[in-house]
Amino acid sequence: MRCDHCLLEFPEREAVRAEVAGAPKVFCCAGCRGVFELIQGEGLGAYYDSRRWTEVGPQAAAALDLAAFREAVREGHGAAELDVAIDGIRCASCVWLNEKLLQRxxxxxxxxxxYATHRARIRFDPAAVGLERVLGRIQAAGYQPKPWSDAEQLRARRAEAKDLxxxxxxxxxxxxxxxxYQAALYAGYFQGIDASTRRLMEWISLxxxxxxVFYSGAPFLRATWRGLRHLRFNMDSLVVIGSLAALAYSVHGMLRGGEVYFDTAAMIPTLVLVGRYVEAAAKGRASEAVARLASLAPREARRLERGPGGRAERRSVPVAEIRPGDRIEVIPGERIPLDGVVREGASEVDESLVTGESRPVAKGAGAAVIGGTVNQHGALVVEVTRVGKDxxxxxxVRAVEEAQAQKPRIQAVADRVVGGFVPAMLVLAALTVAAWLARGAPVERALMTGISVVVIACPCALGLATPIAVLVSTGLASARGLLVKGGDVVERAGRATDVLLDKTGTVTRGRPALRALVPLDPSVGADEALALAAAVERRSExxxxxxxxxxxxxxxxxxxxEAAGFRAVPGRGVIAQVGGAEVLVGNRxxxxxxxxALAPEADARARALEAHGDTVAFLARGGRALALVAVADPIREEAPAAIAALRALGLRVAIVSGDGRVTTGAVAAALGVEAVAEASPVEKREAVAARQRAGRRVLFAGDGINDAPxxxxxxxGAAMGRGADVTMESADAVLVRDDLRLLPDLVRLSRRTYAVIRQNVFWAFFYNAVAIPLAMAGLLHPIVAAGAMAASSLFVVGNSARLRRAL
Structure with a gap:
């Protein structure tokens, strides 16, 4: 008997019988009966009509270590997110069943x-459903959830490449x-060869x-067997059918005294394996930047704890034990374990592997630091703000993996073509053999011609055309400090016609700086005035x-x-006592x-600065104005070069800001671009939509919460790397290095990537359009066909590798 759930064959005496939905069913165990009833009860019985299993037997449930799963839960915006690996997935229907059970x-x-990695990404409301309930739903269907481990997946990929x-x-x-030996046999066919020698060489060749065929070609055989059992064909089917046909014909010829083609049977999988290995190597190189990032975070941290008597003690603990709010010490030369804010100390930090910034970045109290970066000179005390997956x-790492999994629109077209291409080619090969036989050709000639059609038609190049290019481009982008969140983003960014830039924090630094200090009293120098103003402003927010x-x-x-008696006057300025005199910094x-009193010429100078968008304050002591202070949000040093590069790419550039007209206009004039000022978040979105209605395609870059719409x-949407979390979540790309010049790099890389994808797809179609008729005409031997097919795949991989020189 066969179990109605897991398909396992078992003796009738062990049957567990039940009536489900009015129909009698038999199961190998009570567990299978329970799972069957659960699936039917959820209204998911269609699963049994569409599943494609290559293995049978129930999955044994194992105890769940909830602590390991809890460490992997990411929380934010009122929801929790968890990645789990699901054991027991055997086909696409298993994927469908798990998704439906969880979604319900x-x-x-x-x-x-x-389906490829068996990784499930689950978002849930922890207030409405517990983690144990979520994982229990997976177990109830007969599958086993396990904590997802990037390291395990990396080891698995390396093991797969080694096996290949x-x-x-x-x-x-x-x-x-x-x-x-085949060369000797071919020579013997033309010049004569002793029968016993020929037979020996044929057996050695076999x-x-x-x-x-059966060891090196095992991956092709397994994939083909899985497909043929359910009348589904794939690219591997053509390789296997061509190889086995040549092998079978050669064995038949050897036993009947005819010619043998064992070299054809062996060279077909060998040449295809060359292409597969080069493909795997290209994938590995494309992901190496991400792999380096994943391995950067240290495993231990030095946590500061209160000991007896309130003394601070340092204790090394696993990073998994650190929680937000904990303080850790990082000495020179160490990697910073987790994201946080510097509370004590000053140093320079090497952020090159995370942000792409080649120069060390100065860090002092209040500065944010990123886990995995290297502390270079001074000791730091860091308060942890993010841990684990946050x-x-x-x-x-997560975003790059998702980017490499998402497909551009052109890839969907290629996938549909491949789906119908394989069976069509098998029919065409059969018709070719029949046509040659009908013309009176020898069986061996007709068969070899048919094998050539099967082998030459393998659409490997078409299947590789997009994924390899996307892998290389996203890997290159992440190494430069540019995080692209989807393969489809590559296509859209390359087609952009307009670039809209937020002002504060995007075109400007977002951190006001002293632009000018103008002494108004000849007896006070600029340094003295600055020191006096700083003494008063030190406690100001x-x-x-x-x-x-x-x-x-x-x-x-x-x-x-030293200043004393600090007092802030809202909307006007600050006042303090310095050296027994009242010192103030404020407005008119x-x-x-x-x-x-303010002299007319001083007021005129201040108004001239205000006309350029500066904020002006006055320094006074003992009732006399000493200096005026002009503060402005400076334009990024790289902004002019970035905007010039965008224009050189044929893009229209404009600024859309929520800031005032004077300030926004001054920045726009300095950069020579159009500007829209005093725009609310909704108005910023409408500015984008208006251009879209006019047929334009917009790339928007911003950093604030108000830029998310x-x-x-x-x-x-491109977010600056120092922007708000919600901004980076809304964006399609993140400028991790916080450098505006990455915007033209994004457009340039996207255009180049899409051009390479089009070249790859064209080559794949052109290759088949030319090679298949030649094979049908009998002008290509199967070995030549296999070599040409492998060469087409190598061309696609090599063409995609050229993207490494795109930036």
Whole structure:
């Protein structure tokens, strides 16, 4: 008897019988009966009509280690997200069943299962459904959830590549030996050869060919067997059918005294393996930047804890034990374990492998640091803000993996072609054999011609055309500090016609800086005035105060006097006592309130600066104005070059900002671009939509929460790497290096990638259009056909590898 759930054959005496939906069913065990009833009860009985299993038997449930799963849960925006590996997935219907069961679980917001990797990404509301319930639903269907491990997947990919290399090496060695004996046999056919010698060489050739076909070609055989059992054909089917046909014909010819073609049977899988191995190597190189990132985070951290008597103690603990809010110490030369904020110390940090920034970045109190970067000079005390899957490193790795899994529109066309191409080619090969036989050709000639059609038609190049190019381009982008979240983004960015830029934090630094300090009293120098202003502003939270205090850090130690009695006057400025005198920094209203006279020429100078978008404050002491301070958000040093590069690519550039007209207009004028000022988040989105209605394709770049609607509306949204979390989640690409010049790099790389994809697809179609008629005409021997097919795949891989020189 056969189990109605797991298809296992078992003796009748062990049957577990049940009536489900009015129909009698038999099962090998009570577990299978329970799973069957669950699936039917959920209304998912269609699963049994569409499943394609290559193995039978129930899956044994194992105990769940919930602690391991909890460590992998990422929380944010009112939902939790978890990646799990699902054991027991045997076909696409298993994927469908798991997705449906999870999606029908109250509290589960979404569930996606990747058939290739068996990874499930589940988003759920932890307030509505517990982790144990989510995992239990997977187990209830007869599958086993396990914590997802990037390291395990990396080891699996390396093991697969190693296995492929061993098979290829075996095939190349044996095939090279085989060709020696086949050359002797071919010479014997024309010049004569002793019968016993010929028979010996044929048996040796058969012995050399069999391991190549059945060991080296095992991956093709397994894939073909899985497909043929369910009347589905794939690219491997053509390789196997061509190889086995040549082998079978040669064995028949050997036994009947005819010619043998064992070299054809062996060289077909050998040449295809060459293409597969080069493809695997290209994938490995394309992912190496991401693999390096994944391995950057240290396994241990030095946590600061309160010991007896309140003393700070340092204890090395696994990174998994660190929680947000913990403080860790990082000494020079160490990698920073997790994302956080510097609370004590100053140093320079090498962020090159994460952001692509080649120069060390200065870090002091209040500066954000990224896990995996290297502390170079000074000791730092860092307060941890993100752990586990929430860190910048984990997000980059996750986003690149998703990008490589998503397909551009052109790939969907190629996939549909491949789906119908294989059976069509098998029919064409059969018709070719029949046509040659009908013309009176010898059986061997007709069969070899048919095999040539099968082998030459293998659409490997078409299947590789897009994935390889996307893998190379996303890997190259991530190494440069540009995170592209989808293969489809490559297509859309390359077709952009307009670029809209937010101003604050995108075109400008987003951190106001002291632009000018103009002494108004000849007895006070610029450094003295700056030191006096900084003493008063040191405790201010206003952006003018922060800019003055930052500029004063360049003064010699001890230059800044002590201030007392600090008082902030909202909307006007700050006041403090310095050396027994009242010192204030504020606007005209504060000067008037405190009885400080402002000379007309000083007021005129201030208004000239304000006309350029600067914020102006006045420094006064003892009732006399000493200096005026102009603060502005400086334009990024790289902004002019970035905008010039975008224009050189034929793109229209404009600024869309929520800031005032004067400030926005001054920045736009300095860069020579159009500007829209005082735009709300909704108006920013409408500015994008208006251009789209006019037939334009928009790339929008921003960094603030108010940019999220426009980023989502645009064909491509690019977020600055120092932007808000919601902004980076809304974006299609993230400039991790926080360098505006990455925008033209994105467009340039996308255009080049899409051009390579089009070249690859054209070559794949052109190759088949030319080669198939030649094979049908009998002008290509099967070995030549196999070599041409492998060469087409190598062309696609090599053409895609050229993208490494695109930036």
């Amino acid at each position: 679980t109250p509290g589960v917001l979404s569930a996606r299962v990747n 290399l061993v098979r290829l090496g075996t095939a190349l060695f044996l095939a090279s030996q085989l060709m020696i 012995g050399l060919a069999l391991p190549v 860190t910048v490193l984990a997000g980059i 206003h952006h003018v105060g922060r800019a003055v205090a930052e500029a004063a850090r360049a003064l010699p130690a001890g230059a800044e006097p 209203a504060l000067l008037a309130e405190r009885g400080v 426009a980023l989502t509306q645009a064909e491509v």
